[in-house]
Amino acid sequence: MSAVEAAPRVEGRSNRGSTTWMVVPALVLLIGFFALPYLTIITMSLREASTRAVYGEGFTLAHYTTALGDFYIWGILGRTLLIGATVTVISLLLGYPVAYHLAKSRSRWTSLLYIFVLSPLLVGLVVRTFAWMIILSNNGVANQALQAVGLIDFPLQLMNNSLGVTIALTHVFLPFVILPLLGNLQAISPDLAMASRSLGASRMRTFWKVTLPLSMPGIQAGTILVFVLSISAYVTPAMLGGTGGRTMSVLVVQYLVDNFRWPAGAALAIIMAAVAVIFVGLYLRLTARAMRRLP
Amino acid sequence: MTALTIDRINKRYGNLHILKDISIPIGQGEFVSLLGPSGCGKTTTLRCIAGFERPDTGRILFGERDVTRALPEQRDIGMVFQSYALFPHMTVAENLSFGLEVRKVAPADRQRRIADVLAMVRLEGYDKRYPRELSGGQQQRVALARALVIEPSVLLLDEPLANLDATLRDEMRFFIRDLQQRVGITSIYVTHDQAEAMVMSDKIVVMNAGTISQFGSPREIYERPASQSVAGFIGRSNTISGKIAEALGQDGYKVETPCGSIGATGPAGLSKGAEVKIMIRPENISTRSQAASGHQQGAGAEEAGSGENVLAGSVVNSVYQGSANQLAVKLGSGDRVIVDVNGRNPLEVGEQVALRFAARDTWLLAS
Amino acid sequence: MTGATSGVEKTIWDRLFTVLVAAIYIFLMFPIVLVVLLSFNSGEFLAFPLEGFSLRWFEALFSNKRFLDATLYSIQIAATSTIVNAVIGTLAAIYVARHATVARDYIRLIMTAPLLVPEILTAIALLFYFYEIRIGTDYSIGIQIGHIVVTFPYVFLNVSSALFNFDRSQEEAARSLGAGGWMTFRRVTLPAIKPGIITGCLFAFVISFDIFNISLLLKSLGSNTLPLELFDYLRFNFDPTAAAIASLSIFMTFAAILIIDRTVGLRSLRF
Numbered sequence: 001m002s003a004v005e006a007a008p009r010v011e012g013r014s015n016r017g018s019t020t021w022m023v024v025p026a027l028v029l030l031i032g033f034f035a036l037p038y039l040t041i042i043t044m045s046l047r048e049a050s051t052r053a054v055y056g057e058g059f060t061l062a063h064y065t066t067a068l069g070d071f072y073i074w075g076i077l078g079r080t081l082l083i084g085a086t087v088t089v090i091s092l093l094l095g096y097p098v099a100y101h102l103a104k105s106r107s108r109w110t111s112l113l114y115i116f117v118l119s120p121l122l123v124g125l126v127v128r129t130f131a132w133m134i135i136l137s138n139n140g141v142a143n144q145a146l147q148a149v150g151l152i153d154f155p156l157q158l159m160n161n162s163l164g165v166t167i168a169l170t171h172v173f174l175p176f177v178i179l180p181l182l183g184n185l186q187a188i189s190p191d192l193a194m195a196s197r198s199l200g201a202s203r204m205r206t207f208w209k210v211t212l213p214l215s216m217p218g219i220q221a222g223t224i225l226v227f228v229l230s231i232s233a234y235v236t237p238a239m240l241g242g243t244g245g246r247t248m249s250v251l252v253v254q255y256l257v258d259n260f261r262w263p264a265g266a267a268l269a270i271i272m273a274a275v276a277v278i279f280v281g282l283y284l285r286l287t288a289r290a291m292r293r294l295p
Numbered sequence: 296m297t298a299l300t301i302d303r304i305n306k307r308y309g310n311l312h313i314l315k316d317i318s319i320p321i322g323q324g325e326f327v328s329l330l331g332p333s334g335c336g337k338t339t340t341l342r343c344i345a346g347f348e349r350p351d352t353g354r355i356l357f358g359e360r361d362v363t364r365a366l367p368e369q370r371d372i373g374m375v376f377q378s379y380a381l382f383p384h385m386t387v388a389e390n391l392s393f394g395l396e397v398r399k400v401a402p403a404d405r406q407r408r409i410a411d412v413l414a415m416v417r418l419e420g421y422d423k424r425y426p427r428e429l430s431g432g433q434q435q436r437v438a439l440a441r442a443l444v445i446e447p448s449v450l451l452l453d454e455p456l457a458n459l460d461a462t463l464r465d466e467m468r469f470f471i472r473d474l475q476q477r478v479g480i481t482s483i484y485v486t487h488d489q490a491e492a493m494v495m496s497d498k499i500v501v502m503n504a505g506t507i508s509q510f511g512s513p514r515e516i517y518e519r520p521a522s523q524s525v526a527g528f529i530g531r532s533n534t535i536s537g538k539i540a541e542a543l544g545q546d547g548y549k550v551e552t553p554c555g556s557i558g559a560t561g562p563a564g565l566s567k568g569a570e571v572k573i574m575i576r577p578e579n580i581s582t583r584s585q586a587a588s589g590h591q592q593g594a595g596a597e598e599a600g601s602g603e604n605v606l607a608g609s610v611v612n613s614v615y616q617g618s619a620n621q622l623a624v625k626l627g628s629g630d631r632v633i634v635d636v637n638g639r640n641p642l643e644v645g646e647q648v649a650l651r652f653a654a655r656d657t658w659l660l661a662s
Numbered sequence: 663m664t665g666a667t668s669g670v671e672k673t674i675w676d677r678l679f680t681v682l683v684a685a686i687y688i689f690l691m692f693p694i695v696l697v698v699l700l701s702f703n704s705g706e707f708l709a710f711p712l713e714g715f716s717l718r719w720f721e722a723l724f725s726n727k728r729f730l731d732a733t734l735y736s737i738q739i740a741a742t743s744t745i746v747n748a749v750i751g752t753l754a755a756i757y758v759a760r761h762a763t764v765a766r767d768y769i770r771l772i773m774t775a776p777l778l779v780p781e782i783l784t785a786i787a788l789l790f791y792f793y794e795i796r797i798g799t800d801y802s803i804g805i806q807i808g809h810i811v812v813t814f815p816y817v818f819l820n821v822s823s824a825l826f827n828f829d830r831s832q833e834e835a836a837r838s839l840g841a842g843g844w845m846t847f848r849r850v851t852l853p854a855i856k857p858g859i860i861t862g863c864l865f866a867f868v869i870s871f872d873i874f875n876i877s878l879l880l881k882s883l884g885s886n887t888l889p890l891e892l893f894d895y896l897r898f899n900f901d902p903t904a905a906a907i908a909s910l911s912i913f914m915t916f917a918a919i920l921i922i923d924r925t926v927g928l929r930s931l932r933f
Contacts, residue, residue, distance in 0.1 A: 019761040023769065026754035026814070030772050034784065034811050037791035041783070044790045054793060094686050101683045115919055116687050122915045123694055124872030126889040127908040130896060131693030134700065134708045134905075141696065144710055171693060174686075191380035194347055197367040198374035199394035199445060209393070213384050232780030235874050239896065249782050256879065262790065269786050293384040293425070 045266035055263050063267035073251070073268070077275065080247040083162055084231035087169045091177045091226045092219065094170070099181035099218070100211075117182075121175040125235040132168035133159065133240050160242025168240060169230045176229060177222035184218025185211070216290050224280055231276055248272040297356075298323040298481040299344070299449055304353030306339055313339050314350065315505040321483065321498075326475050328484045328492035331502035332528070337485045338453060340502070344483060345451055346370050357448055368397075370449075373442030373480075377454040379434045381426035387413075387437050388422035394445035412444040415474065432463045439471065443478060450475070450482040456491065468495055489529045493517065501525050517576075519562070523660045526574050533580075533632045534572040536662065539565050548659060553628035557604050561659025570662040577633045579656035582622065582648045602654040608632065610646045624648060694912060701905035708902060719906040729907060732891035739802070739887060740870035743809040744817075744863050751817030751866075752859055756851075759825040770822075777815040784812060785879040792880070799882050808876040813869050817862035824858025857925060864918045871914065 045063055048056035067073050102113060120128060135141045136158035143155040158164050188211065196206040234249040241250060248268065255265030299321040306314040314336045321327050329337035342348040344355060346367035354363045362370050373394075382390050388409055395405045413419055416436040426434055435455060442450055455471070456464045472495045475482050486492050492499050493513045501508040501516060509521040520526035523534065537552035548565060550557045550573055559573050611631070612623035619635045622642060626632060634650060642648060700708050704716030723729050758769055776784060785808065792804045799805070832854065836846040877887045886894065892907050 019757060022753040022757035022761070025750040026773060026818070027769075029750065029807075029811060029814065030775065033788065033791070033807050034776055035772065037784070037787035038779075040790040040794055041787050094689070097679065097683050098686050098690075101679075111923065113687060115923070116691050119694065119915065119919060120690055122868050122872070122919060124889050124911050124915075125874055126892050127697065127872075127911050128693060130892065130904060130908055131697045133896070133900070134696060135693060137900075139707075139709060141710060171689065174690060189378055189380065191376045191378045192382060194345075194367070195374065195376060195380035195382070195441075196393070197347075198345060198372055198451075199441070200368045200371075200397040201393070202366075202368055205397065210382060228780060232782050234782045234878075235893075239893070252782070252786065253878070256786065256789065266786070266790065269783060273780075273783060 041266050041269060044263055045270050047263040047266075049261065049263055054260075063264045064271070067264070067267055067271060073271075076246060076248055076251055077271070079162060079245075080231050080249075080272070081275065081279070083166050083169065083237075083245075083247060084227050086166050087173060087230040088177075088223050088227045090166075090170045091174050092223055095174055095177035095181060095222065096219075098174075099178045099185055102178070102182050103185035117175050117178050120171065121179075125172060125233075126239070128172055129168055129236045129239045132164070132171065132236075136164045136167065136240065159240040159245075161244035162241075163245075165237045165241045165245040165247070168236050169233055172233070172236060173226045173229050176225045180221040180225065181215060181218040184215050184221075188214050213290070214294070216287065216294060220284075220287050220291065224283065227283075228276055228280065232272065296323050296358075297321060298325070298358060299483070300354075300356040301340070301344070302354040302356065304340075304343055304350035304355065306336075306343065306348060306350050313505050314343070317353070317502075317505075317507060319500055319507070319510065321481060324479045324481055325497045326472065326482045326484065326495060327498045327500060328486055328496040329500045329502060330486055330489060330492040330528075331508075332487060334504075335502040336505040337487075337500075337502050341451055341453055341483060341485045344449070345372055345374055371447050372449050372451055373445060373447035374451040375435075375438045375442050375453065375455045377457050379426070379438040379455075379458075381434055381437055381441070383426055385425075386422065387418070387424050387426070387429075390426070390437060390441050391422075391444050394441065398445060408444055412440045415443070415477075416440045431459055432467065435459065435467060436470075439474070443474075443480070448481065450480045452482065452484045454485055454487070456486075456488075464491075471495065493529070501528065503528075519658050520574065520660065523572060523574075523662075526658075526660060531577050531633060533575045533577065533630075534660070535575070535626075535628070535630055535632075536570070536572055539567050539569045539571060539659075541567065547654065550659070554606050554626050554630070557606075557657075558602055558654035559657040559659050560655055561657075565659060565661070572660045572662050574658045574660055575632070575652050575656065577621070577635045580632070580634045580650050580652045582624075582634055582636050582642065582650055584642065584646060584648060604652050604654065604657075606632075606650045608648055608650060610642050610644050610648055613642060613644055622648075624650060626650075697905050697908045698912060700902055701909035703902060706901070708900060708905060719902040720909075722903045723906040723910070726903070728886070729888070729891060732886045732888045733910070735885050736871050736888040739806055739809050740867045742806055743813050743870040744867045746810050747814050747817040747866050748859060748863050751814055751862065752821050752855075755818050755821035755825060759822060773818045774815045776812050777819075781812060781873060782875045784808070785875040788876070789879045799880055802882050802885065805877055805880040805882060805887075808880045809870045809873065812873060812876055813866035816865040816869060817859070820862030820865065821855055821858045824855040828854045860925060861922050864922055868915055868918045872911070 044055065046059045046061065048058045048060045049063075050056035098117065102110065102117065105113065133140070137143075138155040138157070140158070142158055143152070146152045146156065158167075192210055192214070193206050196210045197203070201209065231247070232249055233247070234253060237245050237247040238250050238253070241247065249272070252265050252268045252272065255261045255268060259265075297320045299319075301317055301319040301321075303316050303318050304314055305312070305316060317336070317340055319327070319340075329340055331337050339348060343350050346362070346365060346369075350363065354361055356362065357370065382393065385393065391409045391412060392405055395408060400408070409422065410419075413422060416439055418433060418436055418440070421429065421433065421437075426437065429437065438455070452471070456467050459467060468491055484492070484495060496513055498511065499513055499516050500510050501521075503524060508525050509516055511519075516525065517529055520529065520532075526532045526534070535552050535554065535557070537550040537557065539548055540551040540556060541549040542565065543549060543558075546560050546563055548559050548561050548571075550559050550571060552573070557573055561571065565571065606626055608624040608626040610622055611625045614621045619637065620642075622634045622636055624632045624634055632650065636642065699712065701719055702715055702717070703712045704718060705713035754769075754773060758766060758773065762769055788804065788808050788811070789799070792798055797804055828851070832850050833846055836850045837843075841849065872889060874889045874893065877890050878893075881887070881890060888907065888911065892904060895907075896904055
């Protein structure tokens with residue numbers, strides 16, 4: 001423990017170098033087992049395929065050209081993006097009212113409602129997706145309910161397609177849009193809304209002209225988070241997407257685990273990441289206008 | 296004519312009775328301060344007037360119009376917040392324009408009125424700035440301008456100077472008062488700073504624990520406080536306990552105290568034998584060194600018929616305050632009295648002094 | 663509506679808004695409640711109507727060696743991740759808050775980076791990397807490191823936020839009273855940031871217990887974490903035993919939430 005005991009003695013400014021040891025284990029972990037590994041995705045994607053080993057001798061761009069020339073992959077990429085965008089939009093539409101309500105709520109139930117928002121986040125993905133399988137399967141709860149009230153005669157196909165994945169992912173990632181928004185909305189002084197009302201603006205007008213523009217940073221953070229998470233989600237599409245709801249992540253894992261095509265899988269992963277970066281970049285540019293005026 | 300009538304409003308939160316039968320009539324163009332310690336109900340009263348709270352019972356009238364149930368946006372108020380509450384995503388001009396757009400003022404008119412009000416608060420040329428690019432004092436003036444540009448029937452100010460530093464605060468007191476008088480707008484000002492209320496207001500409502508302790512002009516409140524708590528809250532004061540010995544005319548009394556008989560002024564109708572406290576402001580007492588005065592310690596206090604009282608005591612503490620020395624004098628009765636004396640003639644601790652004050656400078660408070 | 667508009671009557675819009683929000687809260691909680699309900703249902707199927715209270719599916723779960731092993735394995739991995747991160751995450755947070763100067767923002771960025779990128783990509787990266795550096799996935803070390811990396815930011819962020827909210831003059835006061843550096847840390851700083859450390863650790867434990875992608879790609883042969891076991895089980899079975907496993911995981915999560923709520927309050931969470 002001598003290192004620990006030595007630490008505080010050098011807390012003074014004079015001998016700053018000696019406190020560096022405190023951050024070394026964390027840096028070793030994150031550089032050695034996080035930053036460097038990411039580089040190996042790139043190198044792996046450039047390796048030649050091999051039937052006898054994980055990869056062959058030389059380097060090639062073939063995995064990229066093959067993937068980008070494949071309509072099947074384009075189709076899956078398009079579906080992934082569509083699911084991601086839909087989940088993001090619905091999450092925002094459902095999440096905003098909840099965040100708004102929580103930010104305003106002063107009742108003693110607030111804490112419980114907060115748990116309602118937080119707990120889906122902390123319950124494992126497999127568990128949550130399993131719950132949606134119970135709800136969405138052909139003789140699941142949703143179909144049972146719809147048949148019971150006489151809306152449908154035959155079960156609807158709610159899973160093993162994009163619809164099921166979209167519904168479940170919305171539930172899974174909804175807290176990620178609520179929480180940044182909640183923080184944002186709570187940071188807006190209630191005086192501003194009161195000032196708006198005192199100037200004659202109705203509550204609607206106050207919301208559109210004051211609260212909503214000021215919550216743009218929260219909207220931006222939350223939607224980016226949900227978009228990135230939902231296009232890269234694996235568990236949910238794998239469990240209830242079937243072939244009709246197969247996404248890029250599922251395809252990548254299939255390449256890596258089932259087909260043992262690591263270099264090609266790496267290329268697909270990079271394509272997926274690149275598309276995500278491009279879309280987030282475009283989105284940032286689009287929303288920059290709305291954010292320009294904010295402090 | 297009353298521009299604003301607060302009529303017996305009550306407000307409770309659960310078991311807490313925040314406002315107890317508050318009634319305040321406010322005349323057209325008057326500047327009225329709601330003054331009191333935090334939690335006295337002054338802010339709740341203001342929020343009831345603004346419409347952010349609804350009183351449980353009672354009425355609020357703007358002129359003849361009953362607004363008790365009206366929403367804030369339907370009341371035609373201008374409000375200035377302690378935090379200023381300027382919209383951070385709008386420029387100064389857009390902040391000022393907000394209320395005018397709601398009122399559907401034509402664009403040309405809007406521009407003219409914004410320019411006028413910016414000139415009034417001496418911020419010409421600042422219209423394109425964002426609030427964050429302004430100093431605290433400038434933000435304060437924008438907030439004022441935003442409330443005034445819509446020409447509301449009542450201006451409400453919620454401790455608007457609390458976030459400014461002392462120098463700026465003094466300056467803004469006069470600025471706001473001057474502006475209010477030029478515009479002639481009925482104003483209600485919430486503050487816990489008695490000096491602020493004194494210099495700015497036509498009338499002051501002193502509040503305590505949800506009730507009105509006193510409602511009157513600053514002079515009335517300072518010179519004739521209704522109770523010991525008002526006297527204590529507004530300025531510094533000394534009190535000497537005693538019993539009414541005799542009533543002299545309308546408001547004069549002779550009071551029997553442990554220091555002797557003191558001539559004092561008080562509210563009419565105090566009966567003989569009533570327990571009272573004699574309030575004397577420190578600046579109304581003059582001192583002389585006992586050696587020079589020739590009086591003997593413990594001698595009868597009032598100089599017959601002159602209306603002047605003289606008390607003997609000894610200096611127990613002396614604090615230099617720049618413009619004056621503040622003395623603490625212990626009387627024969629054991630009471631301590633604070634006295635302001637001119638710094639040129641310092642008195643030493645332990646020195647015997649004669650304190651002199653006029654009966655008309657005292658005020659009797661019922662104990 | 664309370665707060666800014668308290669005492670002002672509710673309009674029809676307020677009521678509609680309340681109904682909408684209530685529906686979304688139900689949407690958030692319904693699946694979780696459903697799983698718990700069905701795990702205690704005596705019926706054979708994961709469907710309504712409920713037939714009666716029964717613990718038979720939990721019995722089935724606890725008599726299944728694979729699930730027991732997986733539970734223990736998950737606890738082992740999560741506990742190791744938590745302990746390692748409690749030490750290195752706290753140290754790093756203190757360093758960044760108190761000592762770092764030039765590269766502070768970069769250090770902070772890399773400390774939180776595992777949270778900013780999709781877990782599946784990190785899993786893929788580690789899969790390749792462990793192969794390249796010959797660690798491979800034959801032993802638990804790979805999956806263990808993966809869990810430590812992914813849960814590190816939770817400890818780091820929560821301790822950082824505790825340090826940020828901690829008034830440094832308390833440390834200076836302790837020093838001025840003659841306490842040495844170590845004593846100051848142990849008696850003043852540590853007690854003050856303890857809630858942050860506890861929260862971060864609980865969080866790290868729960869996340870490590872739950873994460874799937876890292877475990878899927880880095881698992882060593884023959885040992886499954888509980889989420890993996892559930893995932894595999896669901897490929898061929900769809901019965902209330904799965905609900906019992908899920909319930910178990912849900913209970914653990916709610917226990918952690920309750921502890922955090924009672925000790926430091928949920929709103930102080932950072933992620």
